[in-house]
Amino acid sequence: LSFVPALGYQLNDKWSVGAGLSVNYSYYELKSSVFNGINQPDGEFELEADDISLSFILGAVYEYSPYTRFGLRYSSESERVLSGQPDYKNVDTPRARREIKVSSTFPQSIVVGTFHEFQDRSWVTADFAWIDFSEFGISEFRIGSSSVETQDQNFDDTWATTIGYNHYLNDK
Numbered sequence: 001l002s003f004v005p006a007l008g009y010q011l012n013d014k015w016s017v018g019a020g021l022s023v024n025y026s027y028y029e030l031k032s033s034v035f036n037g038i039n040q041p042d043g044e045f046e047l048e049a050d051d052i053s054l055s056f057i058l059g060a061v062y063e064y065s066p067y068t069r070f071g072l073r074y075s076s077e078s079e080r081v082l083s084g085q086p087d088y089k090n091v092d093t094p095r096a097r098r099e100i101k102v103s104s105t106f107p108q109s110i111v112v113g114t115f116h117e118f119q120d121r122s123w124v125t126a127d128f129a130w131i132d133f134s135e136f137g138i139s140e141f142r143i144g145s146s147s148v149e150t151q152d153q154n155f156d157d158t159w160a161t162t163i164g165y166n167h168y169l170n171d172k
Contacts, residue, residue, distance in 0.1 A: 001026075001027075002023065003023045004022045004057065005023075006020030007019060020057040022055040022075070025051075026052075028049045028050065029046075030047045031044065032045045033045070043089060044088065044090060048084050055078035055106070056075075057074065058073070059072060068115070068117075069116075070112075078105075079104070080103070080105075082101065082102045083101040085098075085100075102138060104138050106136065108131075109129060122166060124163070125162070125163070125164040125165075126161070128161050129159070134155055137155060
């Protein structure tokens with residue numbers, strides 16, 4: 001869940017800039033069975049963890065004409081450190097309730113776009129985006145003071161493009 005208060009400013013009749021602070025709330029819930037032994041019913045492990053992290057967004061718009069605009073937006077990466085104490089139910093061997101921390105990185109991104117309105121009041125948009133998913137994933141997993149080795153998730157960066165066309169059927 002993100003909340004992004006932002007401000008924009010028109011520098012002149014061609015250029016506008018903006019900036020925002022992204023306040024991100026993350027929530028993680030994990031439920032799993034716990035093996036109690038042969039011919040014994042399984043117990044339960046449950047972890048709820050959350051965190052609030054910050055990132056920023058910068059943008060610029062160039063208005064070539066009243067009908068054509070170009071824009072650029074950058075969103076920074078943010079680091080989340082989710083932490084919580086596990087709960088155990090119906091577990092034969094008591095386990096330590098050590099805090100569990102999961103650190104993860106949410107990737108940075110860049111989006112470039114354009115907008116053009118035609119004389120018939122229809123318009124077209126096109127966007128090109130890059131998301132740095134090669135930096136996405138769990139960067140650290142800790143149980144109490146012990147660190148659990150994490151594997152590189154080998155995500156690839158994402159490249160995307162969108163094209164849209166809109167046309168008014170009538171004035172209503």
